[in-house]
Amino acid sequence: MKAVRIHGRGGPEHLVYEDIPQPQPGPGEVLVRVYAAGVIAPELTWDETYVTSKGVSRPLPIPGHDVTGVVEAVGAGVSEPNVGTAVYGLTAFDRDGSAAEYMLALPDELTQKPLLLDYVQAAAVPLTALTVWQALFEHGSLMAGQKLLIHGAAGGVGVFAVQLAHWTGAYVIGTSSERNENFLYDLGVNEVIDYTRIRFEDAIQEVDMVLDMVGGDTLDRSWQVLKKGGVLISVANPPSVEEAKAHGVRSVWFIVEPNRLQLHQIGELIDAGKIRPVIDTVFPLSQARQAYEQGAKGHTRGKIVLRVKD
Ligand SMILES: NC(=O)c1ccc[n+]([C@@H]2O[C@H](COP(=O)([O-])OP(=O)(O)OC[C@H]3O[C@@H](n4cnc5c(N)ncnc54)[C@H](OP(=O)(O)O)[C@@H]3O)[C@@H](O)[C@H]2O)c1
Known part of the structure; x- marks a missing residue:
C-alpha cells in the first residue's frame, strides 16, 4: 500500500x-x-x-x-x-x-x-472537536452565560471551540488576526480581538474561562483577564501552577484522548447542523x-x- x-x-x-x-x-x-x-x-x-x-x-x-x-x-x-x-x-x-x-x-x-x-x-x-469537548465540558464545565476567551480562535481547535461554546450559550471572545474577523463572527463569536494590533488584556477582563491554543507569552498574559475562581485551560503549553494560585484561579493542561461516545455526540451535533x-x-x-x-x-x-x- x-x-x-x-x-x-x-x-x-x-x-x-x-x-x-x-x-x-x-x-x-x-x-x-x-x-x-x-x-x-x-x-x-x-x-x-x-x-x-x-x-x-x-x-x-x-x-x-x-x-x-x-x-x-x-x-x-x-x-x-x-x-x-x-x-x-x-x-x-x-x-x-x-x-x-x-x-x-x-x-x-x-x-x-x-x-x-x-x-x-x-x-x-476528531482531534480538534474532541480536544474542545474535553476542555470545555470535562476539565472546564462551561455553562451558558459565562464569558470565554479563546486564543487561536481561527485555528483547527479554535473553530470548534467557538462553535461549541456558542452552542452552550457562553459569551465568546476570540483572538485572531484581522483576516479572520468576519469568518469568526459567522461562526458565532461575540467579539474578536486582533492580536496583531491590540493586547487582549487591555480590552477585556473578568472572564470565566480562557482556552489557550497559542501558549508562550499569550498564555503568560492570560492570568490577569480571569475573574477569581476562573479557569485557564491550555492545550499548547502547561500553565504555571504557582501563577494560578497567585491569581486565585484553576489551571489545566491535558492531552486529548480518543473517545468514541464523545465523538458520537459531536457527530450528532454536526448532523443536526449545530456545528461544522x-x-x-x-x-x-x-x-x-x-x-x-x-x-x-x-x-x-x-x-x-x-x-x-x-
Ligand atoms: N494538548 C492537546 O491534547 C492538544 C490537542 C490539539 C491541539 N493541541 C495544540 O494546540 C495548538 C493549536 O492547535 P491547532 O491545530 O488549533 O493550531 P493551528 O490550526 O495551526 O492554529 C492556527 C491558528 O492560530 C492563530 N494564531 C497564530 N498566532 C496567534 C496568536 N498569537 N494569537 C491568536 N491566534 C493566533 C492563527 O490565526 P491568524 O492566521 O489569524 O494569525 C491560525 O488561525 C497546537 O500547539 C497543538 O499542538 C494540543
Whole structure:
C-alpha cells in the first residue's frame, strides 16, 4: 500500500511517500481503508511519535491520527464496528497513523461518520472537536452565560471551540488576526480581538474561562483577564501552577484522548447542523510533505486534510 512515513526526527522534510506492506488486524483490532486523514503539524516533534508509552522505539512512524474511511476487516473478538461501516475517529498518538491507504485502529477509537459530511470534511473533526469537548465540558464545565476567551480562535481547535461554546450559550471572545474577523463572527463569536494590533488584556477582563491554543507569552498574559475562581485551560503549553494560585484561579493542561461516545455526540451535533468542520486546504496523500509544511506556518484557518482515496 501507499503510505507516508517519517524517516527522521525534525520537520516535514523527513516525510517520505512510499510503498510499504499493508497491515493485518490482530485480535481486537480494526483495519480501516483510509479515505482521508487530518494533518496535525506539531506531531512531527512529539515524543510519542517516536517512542511508545511502553518505551519501544518507532523508527519509521506513519503520522496522522484523524481518520475517516470504511472498515475493511476486523480481528478476532471485535463485534463492532462491522465490515463496510463508514467510520471516523481519533487514534492513539503512539501507534501508526492514517497517512496511509490502510491503518489499524481500536473499536473504541471509531464511531459512525456523520451523515452530513463527506470523508474529507469528516477528517477535520476528531482531534480538534474532541480536544474542545474535553476542555470545555470535562476539565472546564462551561455553562451558558459565562464569558470565554479563546486564543487561536481561527485555528483547527479554535473553530470548534467557538462553535461549541456558542452552542452552550457562553459569551465568546476570540483572538485572531484581522483576516479572520468576519469568518469568526459567522461562526458565532461575540467579539474578536486582533492580536496583531491590540493586547487582549487591555480590552477585556473578568472572564470565566480562557482556552489557550497559542501558549508562550499569550498564555503568560492570560492570568490577569480571569475573574477569581476562573479557569485557564491550555492545550499548547502547561500553565504555571504557582501563577494560578497567585491569581486565585484553576489551571489545566491535558492531552486529548480518543473517545468514541464523545465523538458520537459531536457527530450528532454536526448532523443536526449545530456545528461544522472548516477545511483550509486539501492535499493528496502524495503531497503530505507540502501539507505539513503549510500547517507548520501556524496560520491555518480550520484544518488541513489529506485526501487518501478519491
Ligand atoms: N494538548 C492537546 O491534547 C492538544 C490537542 C490539539 C491541539 N493541541 C495544540 O494546540 C495548538 C493549536 O492547535 P491547532 O491545530 O488549533 O493550531 P493551528 O490550526 O495551526 O492554529 C492556527 C491558528 O492560530 C492563530 N494564531 C497564530 N498566532 C496567534 C496568536 N498569537 N494569537 C491568536 N491566534 C493566533 C492563527 O490565526 P491568524 O492566521 O489569524 O494569525 C491560525 O488561525 C497546537 O500547539 C497543538 O499542538 C494540543
